[in-house]
Amino acid sequence: MFKELDPLLHSQLRLAVISIxxxxxxxxxxxxxxxxxxxxxxxxxxxxxxxxxGYISVEKAFRGKMPRTTCRITKEGIQAFEKYVAALNSYLxxx
Amino acid sequence: xxxxxxxxxxLDLIGQMINTAKKNLQKGTGKIFLLWGYLLAxxxxxxxxxxVYLPRETGYYAYFLWFLMAFGYPFHYWLVKKMRNERLVKTxxxxxxxxxxxxxxxxxxxxxxxxxxxxxxxxQFTKDMKVGxxxxxxxxxxxxxxxxxCLYGFALFVSGKAYEFKPLVIGGIICFMASFxxxxxxxxxxxxxxxxxxxxxxxxxxxxxPGHMLNRKERRDV
Numbered sequence: 001m002f003k004e005l006d007p008l009l010h011s012q013l014r015l016a017v018i019s020i021x022x023x024x025x026x027x028x029x030x031x032x033x034x035x036x037x038x039x040x041x042x043x044x045x046x047x048x049x050x051x052x053x054g055y056i057s058v059e060k061a062f063r064g065k066m067p068r069t070t071c072r073i074t075k076e077g078i079q080a081f082e083k084y085v086a087a088l089n090s091y092l093x094x095x
Numbered sequence: 096x097x098x099x100x101x102x103x104x105x106l107d108l109i110g111q112m113i114n115t116a117k118k119n120l121q122k123g124t125g126k127i128f129l130l131w132g133y134l135l136a137x138x139x140x141x142x143x144x145x146x147v148y149l150p151r152e153t154g155y156y157a158y159f160l161w162f163l164m165a166f167g168y169p170f171h172y173w174l175v176k177k178m179r180n181e182r183l184v185k186t187x188x189x190x191x192x193x194x195x196x197x198x199x200x201x202x203x204x205x206x207x208x209x210x211x212x213x214x215x216x217x218x219q220f221t222k223d224m225k226v227g228x229x230x231x232x233x234x235x236x237x238x239x240x241x242x243x244x245c246l247y248g249f250a251l252f253v254s255g256k257a258y259e260f261k262p263l264v265i266g267g268i269i270c271f272m273a274s275f276x277x278x279x280x281x282x283x284x285x286x287x288x289x290x291x292x293x294x295x296x297x298x299x300x301x302x303x304x305p306g307h308m309l310n311r312k313e314r315r316d317v
Contacts, residue, residue: 012100012108019112024186027116031183035115064180085109091102 005091008053009084013038013046018081021056021073029069047071055080116184120258123178125309127171132302134167136295143291154287188257199250203243210235237281240290244297245274251301262308266301273297 009015016036020027033043050056055077059070073081100108138160145157214236248270255263273293280286 010100010105012104015100015105015108016112019109020115023113024116024184025190026185028183031116034183035112066180088102088105092106 005087006080006084008049008055009080011046013042014050015084017043017046017050017071018055018073018077021071022078022081026070026072029071032071050077053080116186120260120309120313121178121182121189122313123174123181125306125311125313126174128302128306128309130167130170130174132298132306134164135298136303138163139291139295139298143288143295146288146291192254192257195250195253199246202246206242207239210239237286237290238278240294241274241277241281244270244277244294247301248274248297251305255305260305260309260312262305263301266297266305269300270297 009018013036016038017032020032020035029040029043029047032038032047033040036043038046047056047058051058053076054074057072057074059072061068061070142157142160145160146154149157248267250267251263251270252267255261255265255267273296277286277290277293280289283289
């Protein structure tokens with residue numbers, strides 16, 4: 001039986017964002033944009049979708065004089081990511 | 096705008112992205128090493144000189160110089176604040192290392208202030224100080240420097256391994272060896288001033304040299 005892949009994560013940019021956040025405690029919008037080569041507009045839309053699903057938390061604040069957007073993965077996000085990877089594995093190694 | 100992936104592409108993407116931040120060394124780390132390294136080296140060198148030139152009975156006044164370490168904190172705070180404003184990503188390694196160093200500072204303060212309070216209280220309230228007692232209290236202080244040296248050698252060693260930065264690992268190992276050597280030489284005359292000299296050298300090897308190398312690495316990586 002194939003498990004269903006989480007449609008929220010099964011998209012290139014959203015999966016990239018979640019993977020970056022899995023590997024770090026927190027990451028700035030600028031950092032994610034740089035690493036994913038995404039446009040600012042597209043990235044904001046995808047980040048908002050992940051935030052709405054409760055997979056990540058987004059904090060907007062001023063640090064010094066610069067406005068900063070900081071993203072962190074939530075517990076739900078980690079669970080969803082683990083489920084997604086497990087589902088991927090069941091596709092690649094079907095019994 | 097949404098590219099749909101196949102399973103193989105998904106796994107490749109995860110593998111690529113998950114490690115992007117892993118070895119990121121925060122810009123400004125070198126300056127923090129330099130701040131504490133020069134302070135440590137300077138104070139231990141001054142203490143060494145005072146210990147050599149002050150008369151034997153008042154020699155211990157030289158150790159009050161160590162309270163000057165507290166003046167490093169405002170500068171440290173300012174550097175960290177600047178780093179925080181510029182930081183784009185915080186890795187788990189950085190989080191862990193921050194707590195290792197905070198744990199180290201707490202350990203040092205616990206030992207130093209515990210011993211200070213004990214010594215002061217005993218001198219205040221024990222009027223009939225016996226020679227034997229006096230000797231034991233003096234003798235515990237002689238192990239303080241090697242102990243602290245070993246402790247910060249540990250923090251340097253772990254940081255170096257975590258960031259995969261060799262100069263820090265080497266600095267840590269040299270601190271371990273220096274500590275061992277000092278413990279073996281506690282019974283030698285002049286050991287207290289000698290300890291300060293070794294401390295000064297270990298600060299140069301453990302903090303100042305890696306600090307400058309980190310600074311250079313930061314400039315090159317940007």
